[in-house]
Amino acid sequence: MTLRYIAMPDRDAARLWQGGRDAYGNLPExxxxxxxxxxxRHCLRNVEEGDAYLILAYRPFSSAQPYAETGPIFMHADQCRAPDGALLPPILASSKEYLLRGYGSDERIVYGSGGVFPAEMxxxxxxxxxxxxxxxYVHVRSAKYNCYQCRIEAA
Known part of the structure; x- marks a missing residue:
């Protein structure tokens, strides 16, 4: 199976770079x-030392519903380019473990699919x-803080 790593959509990133508000209606910090x-969460790379970044509340779902978790994320303050999704993103090589959770096409958690796994798995x-x-699809989240990292789909 070929995996595709999906970053925050360009339209979401562009809206925030243009002064848009986050999922809670606040301006990003x-x-x-x-x-x-x-x-x-847009280019799926770490923000380098000295570069500006934004902290904001993000909800990676199409609508607000009981399973649509909202949480803090970081993104470059200046425009960056999303990857094509073919390779394991650099941000998924920076921790020892991650929380993976499967979702149905209705954007609801599929029970029994969640768990914390070593990065190499x-x-x-x-x-x-x-x-x-x-x-x-699968969401990858931080095992320590539950922050959304990216989405994975079968290519």
Whole structure:
């Protein structure tokens, strides 16, 4: 199975770069990166030391519903380019473990699909989940803070 890593959509990033509000209606906070632990959810790379970034509440779902988690994320304050999704993103090589959770096409969590896995098992577990007919995509989240990282789909 070929995996595709999906970043924050360009339209969401562009809206925020143009002064748009986050999922809670707040303006994103602007900070300067120390170069440690600041993964951008649009380009799926870490924000380099000295570069500006935004902190905001993000909901990676099409609508607000009971399973549509909202949480804090980082992104470059200035425009960056989303990857094509073919390769494991650099931000998914920066922690020892990740939380993976499968979702149905109705954007609801598929019970029994969530769990914390070592980084070296991320792709294997994503493939196992995506092989199921009841799972349309997988979210990768921080195992420590539950922050959304990216979405994985079968290519």
């Amino acid at each position: 602007r900070h300067i990166s120390d170069g440690v632990g600041v993964p951008c 991320l792709e294997q577990r994503a493939e196992e989940l995506l092989a199921r007919t009841d799972i349309a």
